[in-house]
Amino acid sequence: PNVGAINEALRFLHLDFLAQSWLGDPHIALYSICAINILEWMGFSMIIYYAGLMSISDDIYEAAKIDGCGFWNTLFRITIPNLSGTTNTLI
Structure with a gap:
């Protein structure tokens, strides 16, 4: 349960104490x-x-x-008001 890319990267960085079972622990x-x-x-x-x-005109x-x-x-x-349609699409 303590193997995987994230745990190996943590061990490489000498952060062994952070390596854990990421999907096996019900708390995380x-x-x-x-x-x-x-x-x-x-x-x-x-x-998106x-x-x-890119669709907002430079004239504005x-x-x-x-x-x-x-x-x-x-x-x-x-910018943000003109991206409201994009945000609605992504949501």
Whole structure:
């Protein structure tokens, strides 16, 4: 139960005390499965968000820059609202 890529990497880094049965311990099994699922789908989500970012017109950003919007205003008033459809699709 203490073999696997993560445990071997921990032993290589001299962190033997962290090596354990990740899916055999009922206290951490659910967290291990959640972490695996997140890592499994992260690449797909990043590609979808990248496509969503590329679909936002540069004219909108240029108009915001002319109006004096800074980074945070641009992020919260242009980028995130325009990615709401992408976020809904991923959810």
